[in-house]
Amino acid sequence: MSRPKVFRPDPNDTTRPKRGLTEDDLASRETVFRDDLLSGQRILITGGGSGMGKAAAFLAVRLGASVAICGRDEEKLKTTQAAIYEATGTEILTQSTNIRDPEAVEELIATVHDRLGGLDTLVNNAGGQFPQDAIDFTRKGWLAVIDTNLNGTWWMMQEAAKRWRTDGTPGNIINIVANVERGMPQAAHTCAARAGVIYLSKTLATEWAPLNVRVNCIGPGVIETEGFVMYPEEALKRFHQANPMKQRGNAWDVAEAITYLASPAGRFINGDLIIIDGGQAQWGVVWPAGMPDYFNEGGAA
Numbered sequence: 575m576s577r578p579k580v581f582r583p584d585p586n587d588t589t590r591p592k593r594g595l596t597e598d599d600l601a602s603r604e605t606v607f608r609d610d611l612l613s614g615q616r617i618l619i620t621g622g623g624s625g626m627g628k629a630a631a632f633l634a635v636r637l638g639a640s641v642a643i644c645g646r647d648e649e650k651l652k653t654t655q656a657a658i659y660e661a662t663g664t665e666i667l668t669q670s671t672n673i674r675d676p677e678a679v680e681e682l683i684a685t686v687h688d689r690l691g692g693l694d695t696l697v698n699n700a701g702g703q704f705p706q707d708a709i710d711f712t713r714k715g716w717l718a719v720i721d722t723n724l725n726g727t728w729w730m731m732q733e734a735a736k737r738w739r740t741d742g743t744p745g746n747i748i749n750i751v752a753n754v755e756r757g758m759p760q761a762a763h764t765c766a767a768r769a770g771v772i773y774l775s776k777t778l779a780t781e782w783a784p785l786n787v788r789v790n791c792i793g794p795g796v797i798e799t800e801g802f803v804m805y806p807e808e809a810l811k812r813f814h815q816a817n818p819m820k821q822r823g824n825a826w827d828v829a830e831a832i833t834y835l836a837s838p839a840g841r842f843i844n845g846d847l848i849i850i851d852g853g854q855a856q857w858g859v860v861w862p863a864g865m866p867d868y869f870n871e872g873g874a875a
């Protein structure tokens with residue numbers, strides 16, 4: 575397969591399929607959890623306007639939590655807010671925030687404390703990357719991915735923890751990372767950033783234990799969401815082949831794991847990484863820019 579060096583998705587391309595769970599699905603999909611599991615909890619989800627973050631927001635509200643979401647695109651946040659209100663009658667808090675901007679992050683944490691009366695669980699889900707061979711990364715592209723996934727996640731964690739320390743209240747951090755165990759060819763920038771977050775989290779799980787703050791990560795494999803628009807159709811065709819179950823996960827698979835860690839069931843889990851990938855970590859490679867001929871069966875010996 576010949577692969578272009580750069581794949582830039584066109585946001586106005588209506589010929590591509592719309593992917594991810596629908597709002598009707600998120601409003602009605604069965605959950606294993608009891609109705610009031612998160613009652614009284616205040617949860618902030620970054621990147622909550624789409625994909626896994628949106629699914630986690632729907633589920634948390636359905637289980638009784640007060641929820642805040644952020645992202646850069648105000649319109650996306652408002653659409654999700656309206657859909658959750660329509661489904662549940664509960665209004666969530668939204669604040670447009672670029673997690674790369676530490677001052678905006680500071681304002682976000684302050685608003686959440688003011689408006690929700692505190693924060694119990696922070697879900698660092700915002701992030702992303704573009705598919706490309708590492709050798710072709712521009713400096714700007716490398717910096718954009720590292721700044722979003724590593725620095726942005728750190729600003730969120732530090733700001734939340736500072737506030738928990740000042741208030742003397744417990745905290746819980748759940749970082750959505752990726753499946754980095756055997757590397758991530760064609761996504762080396764995000765692999766570097768996510769590996770950083772995983773070991774940052776393990777470190778903080780110890781440093782912040784005296785503050786009664788837990789820190790864990792969730793590593794999704796191939797989870798079908800709106801975010802798949804970042805990848806060429808040719809590459810998407812074989813995403814399911816990256817795991818031995820030969821399936822794509824969905825946003826609910828991750829939303830339920832987030833809920834588990836946010837619930838009292840997660841109270842003794844700290845510094846860990848929960849992988850949700852159908853076994854990909856043991857088996858396959860995603861090739862988000864398309865599999866190079868070299869690695870095809872029958873390719874170069």
Ligand SMILES: CCC/C=C/C(=O)SCCNC(=O)CCNC(=O)[C@H](O)C(C)(C)COP(=O)([O-])OP(=O)([O-])OC[C@H]1O[C@@H](n2cnc3c(N)ncnc32)[C@H](O)[C@@H]1OP(=O)([O-])[O-]
Binds near residue numbers: 718722
């Ligand atoms: C791996 C499989 C499993 C994982 C699945 C998922 O995660 S699904 C979830 C997937 N969801 C997401 O990933 C959602 C979030 N992702 C994003 O917002 C972006 O991917 C971001 C993380 C790069 C942030 O970007 P930003 O706001 O800073 O936007 P910007 O547009 O200003 O880019 C800055 C620079 O980066 C470079 N560059 C950018 N695109 C490409 C490309 N296609 N090609 C090559 N290079 C590219 C370029 O240098 C550009 O500068 P230029 O040349 O324009 O002057």
Ligand SMILES: NC(=O)C1=CN([C@@H]2O[C@H](COP(=O)(O)OP(=O)(O)OC[C@H]3O[C@@H](n4cnc5c(N)ncnc54)[C@H](OP(=O)(O)O)[C@@H]3O)[C@@H](O)[C@H]2O)C=CC1
Binds near residue numbers: 671
């Ligand atoms: N789907 C998958 O297979 C996998 C996904 N992941 C990761 O899981 C997370 C959720 O992805 P998914 O739901 O699939 O995809 P989405 O693209 O739907 O979600 C990414 C979210 O992050 C937000 N975001 C991105 N950059 C920033 C920023 N600088 N500041 C604030 N918000 C930002 C986006 O909102 P906005 O554009 O409005 O800012 C968007 O809502 C991401 O970190 C993703 O990389 C990891 C492994 C696999």
